[in-house]
Every structure is written in C-alpha cells, then in structure tokens.
Amino acid sequence: MVAVDARTATKVVVQATINGEPVQFLAEPRQTLLECLRDVLSLTGTKEGCADGNCGACNVVMDGRLVNSCLVLGVEAAGASITTIEGIAPVGGLHPLQTAFLEQAALQCGICTPGFIVSASELLKRNARPTEDEIRFWLAGNLCRCTGYDKIVRAVLQAAEMIHPAA
Amino acid sequence: MDDFEYVRPGSVGEAVALLAEKPGRARAMAGGTDLLVQLKVGRRTLDRVVDVKGIAELNEIHVGSDGGITIGAAVPCHRVYDHPAIVAGFPGIVDSASIVGGIAIQGRATLGGNLCNGAPSGDSIPSLAVVGAVAVIAGPSGRREFPVSEFCTGPGQTVLGADELLVAIRLPAPPPRSFGHYLRFIPRNEMDIAVAGAGAWVALDEAGVVTAARVVLASVAPTPIEVPDAATAIIGTRGEATALEAASEAAKAAARPITDMRGTQAQRRHLSGVLTKRALAGAIARARGEHVPGAHEAHRVHASATH
Ligand SMILES: Cc1cc2nc3c(=O)[nH]c(=O)nc-3n(C[C@H](O)[C@H](O)[C@H](O)COP(=O)(O)OP(=O)(O)OC[C@H]3O[C@@H](n4cnc5c(N)ncnc54)[C@H](O)[C@@H]3O)c2cc1C
Numbered sequence: 431m432v433a434v435d436a437r438t439a440t441k442v443v444v445q446a447t448i449n450g451e452p453v454q455f456l457a458e459p460r461q462t463l464l465e466c467l468r469d470v471l472s473l474t475g476t477k478e479g480c481a482d483g484n485c486g487a488c489n490v491v492m493d494g495r496l497v498n499s500c501l502v503l504g505v506e507a508a509g510a511s512i513t514t515i516e517g518i519a520p521v522g523g524l525h526p527l528q529t530a531f532l533e534q535a536a537l538q539c540g541i542c543t544p545g546f547i548v549s550a551s552e553l554l555k556r557n558a559r560p561t562e563d564e565i566r567f568w569l570a571g572n573l574c575r576c577t578g579y580d581k582i583v584r585a586v587l588q589a590a591e592m593i594h595p596a597a
Numbered sequence: 598m599d600d601f602e603y604v605r606p607g608s609v610g611e612a613v614a615l616l617a618e619k620p621g622r623a624r625a626m627a628g629g630t631d632l633l634v635q636l637k638v639g640r641r642t643l644d645r646v647v648d649v650k651g652i653a654e655l656n657e658i659h660v661g662s663d664g665g666i667t668i669g670a671a672v673p674c675h676r677v678y679d680h681p682a683i684v685a686g687f688p689g690i691v692d693s694a695s696i697v698g699g700i701a702i703q704g705r706a707t708l709g710g711n712l713c714n715g716a717p718s719g720d721s722i723p724s725l726a727v728v729g730a731v732a733v734i735a736g737p738s739g740r741r742e743f744p745v746s747e748f749c750t751g752p753g754q755t756v757l758g759a760d761e762l763l764v765a766i767r768l769p770a771p772p773p774r775s776f777g778h779y780l781r782f783i784p785r786n787e788m789d790i791a792v793a794g795a796g797a798w799v800a801l802d803e804a805g806v807v808t809a810a811r812v813v814l815a816s817v818a819p820t821p822i823e824v825p826d827a828a829t830a831i832i833g834t835r836g837e838a839t840a841l842e843a844a845s846e847a848a849k850a851a852a853r854p855i856t857d858m859r860g861t862q863a864q865r866r867h868l869s870g871v872l873t874k875r876a877l878a879g880a881i882a883r884a885r886g887e888h889v890p891g892a893h894e895a896h897r898v899h900a901s902a903t904h
C-alpha cells in the first residue's frame with residue numbers, strides 16, 4: 431500500500447489501478463471513492479443511491495473485496511486495484527450477467543443494475559452455482575425499487591448456468 | 598463532508614501522536630462504515646482522519662499457543678468469519694461478524710470499529726464481552742488493557758481517551774467445552790440494526806453441567822448490559838427448560854429499553870427474554886459438541902482461497 435500524506439496539500443495525488451489500467455487522479459480527502467470515480471474520472475457507470483452504505487448501487491471491487499464506494503475515501507484507493515461496472519464486460523462483448531439481466535428483464539429504471547452486476551460477479555467468482563438463498567443473501571445489501579428482485583435472482587441463476595453449464 | 602486532513606500512519610506510536618496533536622478533532626478510522634456516515638450527515642466534524650489500516654499490528658489475527666486469539670483493530674469482519682481458529686473456538690463472534698451489514702459492509706467493517714463506535718446495538722459487543730474479551734489500548738503513556746464488558750459508557754461513549762487507539766481485541770483461551778452464541782431480532786432477514794440482541798456463553802463440566810456462564814444484551818439499554826442473574830440461573834444446571842426460563846426472566850428484569858422507531862419498550866423486554874433463552878440453549882448445545890448454525894450460516898458463502 432502506498433502511504434498518502436495529506437498534511438501539506440488539500441488535494442492529493444492518488445495512483446491506483448482501475449479496471450486493469452494504471453490511473454492517477456487528484457482527490458480531496460473528503461471526497462468519497464464514488465465521487466472520485468464519477469466526478470473526477472468520469473466513470474459514471476457506478477451509481478449513487480443512498481450515499482450511506484445501505485443500497486449497494488455504488489458497489490465496486492477493491493483489492494478483491496466488494497465495498498460500498500460511497501463509504502470509502504478516494505484517497506484510500508492509493509495503491510489499490512479497483513473494478514467498476516465499466517471493467518466487467520470483456521472487450522466487444524457482455525459479461526454473462528449482463529446478458530442474463532437483459533434476457534430476464536432484470537431491470538427497469540436501471541439505477542441499481544451496475545451495483546447488482548458488480549456484486550453478483552463477486553458471488554459467482556466464489557460460488558459457481560449459488561442457490562437462490564445464497565444469491566438473495568449475498569445481494570441483501572443491494573436495493574431495487576423497481577423489479578421486486580425475483581427477475582434479478584433468476585438472472586443471476588441464468589448467468590451461473592451460462593458460465594458453468596450443468597453437466 | 599466538510600474538509601479534513603487524511604493521514605495513514607504506519608505505526609501505533611505515530612497514530613497516537615497524530616490523535617494527541619488534535620485532541621477531540623482527530624479520530625481513528627478503520628472500515629469507516631460508521632465514521633464516514635457520521636461525517637457525511639454532519640453528526641461529527643473533524644480536522645483529521647487517522648486511517649489505521651496501514652498499521653501492520655492492527656491487521657493481524659494472532660493465534661496464541663494456548664488457544665487465545667488476538668484480533669487486530671483493523672481486521673474486517675470477513676477475515677473474522679473466514680478464520681478457521683476463530684470459527685472453531687469462538688463461533689459466537691462469528692455469529693456477530695457475519696451479520697454486521699451485508700457483504701460489502703463486511704468487506705470493510707471491523708469489530709474494533711463496532712466496539713469503539715459504542716452503539717448500544719453493536720452486534721459484536723455482546724459476543725466479545727461474554728467470552729471475556731479484552732481491549733488492548735495504546736496511548737501517549739503506553740499501553741493498557743480494559744475489559745470489553747465495561748468498555749462502553751453511554752450511547753456513542755467509551756472509555757477510550759481522545760488520544761488513545763484501540764490496537765486489538767484479545768480473546769482469552771477458552772476453557773474446555775465452552776462456547777458462545779449471539780442472536781438478534783430484526784424485522785428483515787439481513788441488513789438492519791438490532792431491535793434487541795443477546796450474546797450468551799457457557800462452559801460445561803464433563804458431565805454436561807454448566808459451570809460458568811455470561812449473558813450480555815444489546816439494544817435494550819444505553820450500553821450493552823451484562824445480566825449476572827441470567828448466568829446465575831443457568832449455572833449448576835444442564836440447561837433444562839426451567840433454568841432457561843429463569844434466565845429469560847432475569848434478562849427481562851435487567852433490560853432497560855426505550856421505545857423508538859425500531860421497537861417498543863414492551864417488545865424489547867420480551868425479546869430480551871426470548872433471545873437470552875435461545876442464545877443460552879445454543880451456547881449449551883455448542884458446548885456439548887452439537888452444531889448450531891449462526892443466524893446466516895445456511896446462506897453464507899465462504900470466500901474462496903484466493904482472498
Ligand atoms: C449499511 C450499514 C449496515 C450496518 N449494519 C450493522 C449491523 O447489522 N450491526 C452492527 O453492529 N453495525 C452495523 N453497522 C455499523 C457499522 O458497520 C459497524 O459498527 C462496524 O463494525 C464499524 O466498524 P468500522 O471499522 O467501519 O468503524 P469506523 O467507522 O472506522 O469507526 C467507528 C468508530 O470507532 C472509532 N475507531 C475505529 N477504529 C478505532 C481504533 N482502532 N481506535 C480508536 N477508535 C477507533 C472511530 O473513530 C469511529 O468513532 C452498519 C453500517 C452500515 C453503513
């Protein structure tokens with residue numbers, strides 16, 4: 431981890447790896463990682479719902495762990511490796527979760543969708559064939575006001591099947 | 598959030614000096630899941646945030662040769678519930694660590710932050726207190742240790758001085774046939790703050806008789822509260838229904854709940870009894886070698902070996 435010393439400057443230079451690319455940006459200590467992603471780096475795929483950790487719309491992967499980017503300071507990203515929704519799809523294609531969300535109509539307004547897809551992708555990395563219960567538990571920190579969740583759960587089940595077809 | 602200075606010291610000494618330099622205007626940050634929310638809504642303003650995650654000692658989980666475990670104050674919940682020695686020896690603490698928020702919160706939130714935040718509803722505090730956990734504290738004049746059971750002094754208030762840092766939480770070696778269990782009541786299945794909670798711990802002799810016990814309640818008083826009468830009611834028994842009932846009555850008598858948007862006084866008092874009875878029964882079953890799943894064990898996905 432790179433040490434950040436903000437004692438002398440309001441804005442801090444932060445070097446991180448975002449979606450596999452080395453990135454350098456300026457952050458005020460009070461800016462959240464979410465604000466840095468959206469307002470400084472123009473990575474607006476990550477959404478703000480509640481801004482207090484309850485909705486999961488802002489979820490990103492930081493050093494291999496799912497986190498709420500609204501509850502991480504941008505300066506904490508120094509030296510970290512971060513994956514946002516923009517880093518989920520392979521070049522020129524869609525992640526199976528994205529395909530499944532489209533096919534299952536697992537979104538309406540779509541504001542929760544990036545958070546659900548980033549979160550679900552971390553689940554499928556750890557558990558190739560999650561049960562419905564496991565999916566619902568893993569996604570308990572992601573809120574959706576539109577779909578009623580059922581289609582989201584079905585989309586995750588479909589994506590798991592697409593990635594690891596049952597024998 | 599109002600402007601503040603962000604520092605990430607690499608040692609305990611440096612962190613303490615950074616806190617001591619701005620008494621009351623600097624605070625430690627571990628996972629930030631309480632602190633950043635408080636800063637955002639303006640419940641707190643600070644001149645300096647001292648990120649403690651860069652201090653090696655605070656990131657360690659150390660298993661002693663006697664079976665005691667020291668959990669660094671910056672260790673997030675997911676490392677607690679994925680640690681084999683903690684799972685084997687302290688399942689009550691695993692119960693708690695796996696219900697703090699959801700997966701994304703557990704990627705950052707620490708037991709240390711839960712304790713230092715001092716909320717009466719802190720889900721890990723009863724589980725830590727009942728196993729006799731000790732807070733290891735560093736300040737300008739050195740280190741001191743303080744029992745977790747007496748750490749909280751009021752809502753959001755603790756024994757920590759403004760210039761003190763929680764270094765670790767030390768879990769003493771568990772006696773043979775001793776285990777804990779934590780249960781809380783929330784209206785949802787996940788992601789909510791306890792309406793009431795109960796942590797219980799027992800030790801059995803070879804014949805299965807309870808020789809020692811502790812019960813600590815959450816969310817039913819200005820701080821987590823210990824219920825010695827519930828322990829007395831269960832000690833010397835095998836956890837028969839009458840003994841559990843007596844412990845439950847003791848918990849109800851000890852609870853000093855308030856009515857708020859999460860629940861009424863009467864409901865919280867009732868829950869104190871029910872949860873105490875169930876947590877004690879679960880702890881006794883575990884101490885007998887039976888498997889008692891944590892609140893979410895059936896659903897929890899274990900992290901792969903890569904993390
Ligand atoms: C969506 C959401 C859901 C939540 N659900 C739950 C829940 O179910 N149960 C529950 O109990 N809590 C819950 N919380 C609250 C919070 O996540 C926990 O209290 C968590 O354990 C705090 O840990 P942290 O590392 O994030 O603490 P921080 O926010 O970093 O710190 C909390 C407090 O402790 C102080 N502190 C932290 N580390 C130290 C240290 N080493 N030395 C001195 N002081 C220190 C800080 O200054 C601050 O005052 C939830 C929070 C959110 C946002």
Ligand code: FES
Nearest residue numbers: 479480481486500
């Ligand atoms: S915006 Fe971060 S959790 Fe809602």
Ligand code: FES
Nearest residue numbers: 538540574575576
């Ligand atoms: S699709 Fe609108 S919030 Fe989920």
